[in-house]
Amino acid sequence: MDYLDQLEAEAIYILREVAGQFEKPALLFSGGKDSITLVHLAEKAFRPGKFPFPLVHIDTGHNFPETIAFRDELIARLGEKLIVGYVQDSINAGKVVEQRGKHASRNALQTVTLLDTISQHSFDACIGGARRDEEKARAKERIFSVRDEFGQWDPKRQRPELWDIYNGRIQQGENVRVFPISNWTELDVWNYIRRENIQLPSIYFSHERNVITRNGQLMAAAEFLNIDHEDVVEYRKVRFRTVGDMTCTAAVPSEAYHIDDIIEEIRQSKISERGARMDDKVSEAAMEDRKKSGYF
């Protein structure tokens, strides 16, 4: 079997294990390429049947409009259910407090909204598109990653995970995060997207837009970024290599208009994919700390 076929077969197997083991699973959908790939894999796993889970989007309110439009078109084509958890609702309910200042982001707040959404719908498993090659804490995580009733990951108490036997048994209130594309690299995902001709939001491809420079990173010039007179707005040719919300995802200068260009660009790149994520730059253990507190 070719390596992409092997990765695909493994991911489909994991998705079906989720369907078989859990009462109320959900697929976390961000509108990024990894979760779009998961949706494609779910079609292969469950069609002609319906998905045994809804898609769940945790919406910070600071979205790229292109991602939301893409999400709604995808849902319409699939005929599957979408549940949206709004960070704004968590703010209105007083559960989280909006960060202040120029570098305010809702990235950290979305963990609370995620945990609320999980508990509101009693989800016992959440499928996510995280990959082990993304980040060093993720490189340590099991495919079935058990979270306690506070949503926390305890890296020192991970269950042994042997062969392809996944133990998804949990107590009431706990939930499992499941990562079917754990073993894929960024390049594998792109090669798969090319092979399968999977459609993506336009912002993954080179386009022109207004950007500002923050901490050495190019950020889309959006109202959420609290742009002031110190910021220089430039009109640049860029694309997004990873898609979170507008406050935590940086653009890269790029001339990659087609998927072949993107694959070539990634091959040549000397910077990792997460290098364009402001949320990882907070500290050396930023990802581990967020995962421990409930982030996916």
Added chain:
Amino acid sequence: MDILKFITAGSVDDGKSTLIGRLLYDTNAILDDQLEAIQRASRKNNDGTLDLAILTDGLKAEREQGITIDVAYKYFQTTKRKFIIADAPGHVQYTRNMVTGASNADLAIILIDARKGVVEQTRRHSFLVSLLAIPNVLVCVNKMDMVDYDKAVFDKIMADYERLTDSLRIKQVDYIPVSALKGDNIATESPNIPWYNGKSLLSFLETVNISHMTDNQQARFPVQWVVRPQTDELHDYRGYAGRVVGGTFEVGDRIVALPSGFSSTISRIEFAAADLQTAENGASVIIHLADNIDISRGDMLVKQAEQPMVSQRYEAEICWMDTKPLDLNQFYLLQQHGKTTKVKIQDVVYRVNVETLQKSTAENLGLNDIGKIQFKSADPLAFDSYIANKANGGAILIDMRNNLTVAALMITELVD
């Protein structure tokens, strides 16, 4: 292009992290921002050197203590292959994490410090490799630069290791003299070791022929999920979704559903809305049968002519992975693929001393103990021996009180 999954095991000082760091660095799998992060953290350690262990020791607790606690998965590729490294802890305390990493590996790299030779840890790691039935072992004799690249040192270690593997079930052993620190025989063949005519580590990994032990394997299809759209146009559609774990199935094959024993014929094999003639080992597909028989998640389809063992009593090698010792008076849950059933451990046949490899009788098993047991299950189970088919000969035990995975089982034979 195919995928090679390999495990590296070792402790702090044997140069494992340096070796992996080298491989990743020389195949351009470490990027500038990651290298910068290493440099920042190394400066924090105040010793001036680039600490490549930071690449694989992804947890704060690991970096603080300078040890590997849990498996880290690392990825790189060349034009020939995609590689998945399971970088596992070598310390006896974390045996269960090494077993996790070893369970899916096709090859194990055993690092031996040229100055120290075969030590207790080499024996323990090799025993685990053999227990998990990883077919290929590559012994890297590291730090050759510190013994003046002496051929006699290398030859002695080779002879010692050959003796060690006599009592183990490792199919193929290869040896490479290396210096991970100096880069000798890592990505390119070293001019410092002219007496060695073999391949560099990278070139070996790119070309090694892995005996997946899949030859002569019999066809097995554990059912994970029944696809039933129940729509007007697909009213009678009923497909069994799962993944082939050995052998090949073909349309027209006469099959038996286990444990019920009902038989039927494969009428259709489907994948992503396309019809296939065959489903090969490892493929996730949907199988349709000519007859309506009762099949659900946890059942297994096999060819009528190639049946596995079906029994409620088996003997199995076991690795105990929980801090709470095995309790012979308690029921456990056994999970094999999508099948779970209650079991009772009836007897501990023996426990192995992993340092001397001596077997002795034992009353029970504690954390990281390895031995052999007999168990009885509530439902009949369809197993192959682990040696014949890893994917259908392994199972885990779950403690029903806290849902933890407490043991790995490798089936050896059924008990009458």
